[in-house]
Amino acid sequence: MEATIAKSKSVTMDCHNVDKKLRQIFDLTEDEANFHMKQSAFLYQLAVQTMPKSQHCLSMRLTVEYFRDDSFDQELPVKYSDPTLQHYVIFSTNVIASTVVINSTVMHARDSMNQVFHVLTNGQNYYAMKHWFLGNTFKDAVVEVLNIDPFIPDYYDKTTPSHLNLPTEFRVSFHGINNASAMHSRTQYISIFSHSHYLLPEIFKNLEKVVVLDDDIVVQQDLSTLWSLNMGQKVMGAIQICSVRLGQVRSYLGESSFHKNSCTWMSGLNVIDLARWRKLGISETYWKLVKEVSKKEGSAALASLLTFQDLIYALDNDWVLSGLGHDYGLSTQSIKKAAVLHYNGNMKPWLELGIPKYKKIEGSRGTKVLTILTLS
Structure with a gap:
């Protein structure tokens, strides 16, 4: 010294x-x-x-048309709450994107009679969505549009947003080892549930199982087999990303306790056991974790990763192919093989900056399942 x-x-x-x-x-x-x-x-x-210019005013135009139309009170309340049917949930404020999801799902379904779609949107887009889906049919499937605003509880603290939240896209960067010799930086795009997803048990009190679809996906195969999955004691079926484990994103998770070898998971296509969700108090666990990590960037994503730790049933990777919104190197074979294409990333297919070769995909039955609509 x-x-x-x-x-x-x-x-x-x-x-x-x-x-x-x-x-x-x-x-x-x-x-x-x-x-x-x-x-x-x-x-x-x-x-x-x-953003296509025609979409800027689309919601306003549809809202005006809704109140001009005298036949907007058509409802099918029995089907909407029938637990024996296949219920799909979509969180969206984009009427075109949600239409592509529903249309591609129905198009490839063996039997659309049992399909019920619930589009959850905010008050600003509610009447536009309602008018659009009342005026369009999707084979024998029915579509319910719900305004999520009344379902948002008012007893959460100020860290809880009082509006609709879409799935959170979280980009993580970490160091990996290439050929056990050199260190290199890796970046992974992860799409995770938002605050709004944890209102599902309250919104659908009569349902025990739902499939949640993001509004940036396109379905290429029949999804009915998802309803016969035996997930055991797990709460949710999702695609796991074991190339990114919780230990590799330790800097994002802070001091929270977690298993470092646990795989991360993706939203996009998620099978949810609402009965077990309620039994385990998943929503309560999530809000508790949100308070703990509220000061960190991407708090919703972090809390979601920790909430479902050891509660994920790993779906086969052939179910979903992710990365069509940021990865230029996906093979044609993997695209054709996937049941669901997930355009996670900044380059959404409805934007001009979307990756051109992914904008129009030939489905498994030789039908174009994605078309960028231009409305005059």
Whole structure:
């Protein structure tokens, strides 16, 4: 210690150099902040420009038409709550995207008579969605549009948003080992449940099982076999990503307790046992975890990963192919083989910046299941 102190005293400090160095650090920080501000403005402008102009006013036009139409009170309440039918849930504010999901699911179903779709949207888009789906038919399937706003409880604390939340897309970066020799950085896009998903047991009190579909997927095969899955004591069936384990994203999870070898999981196609969900108090566990990680970026995603730890039934990977919204390298064979295509990522198929070769996919029956609609 004496030697260290003596050495430090022997080094003369030039205040001018220290001041110069601090000013350089300040300038670099300011330049970086300006760069991120300009990048944010550019990306916002890009998102506005790439959205088809016809979709900007679509919701307003449909809302006006809803109140002009005298036949908008058509309802099928018995089918909507019949637990013996196949119930699909879609959280969405995009009428075109949700239509593609429903249409592709019905198109490839062996029997659409038993299919019931529940589109959960917010008050702003409720009447537009309702008018659209009342005016369009999907074989023998029925579609119910629900406004989620009245279902959002008012007894949660201020960390809980009081509006509809769509699935959270969470990008994680971590270091991996390539050929056990060199370290390299990896980035993985993970789509996880949002706050709104944890209202499912309250919204569908008469149902014991539902299949949740994201609004950025396209179905290529019949999904009816999902209803005969025996998930044992698990709460949810989902695609697991074992290339990303919780231990690899430790920096995102903070001090929460977790099994480092547990695989992460994806939303997109999820089979949910609502009866077991209620029994285990999954929603209560989630909100408790949200409070613990509320100060972290992506708190909903982190809480979801921890909530369903050891409660995931791993679906076969052939069920869902993810990455069509960011990965240019997916093979044609894997696309044709998948039952569901998931366009997770920033390049959604309804945007001009969507990956062109993924915008129109030939389905397993030789039918185009995705078309970017242009409404005049």
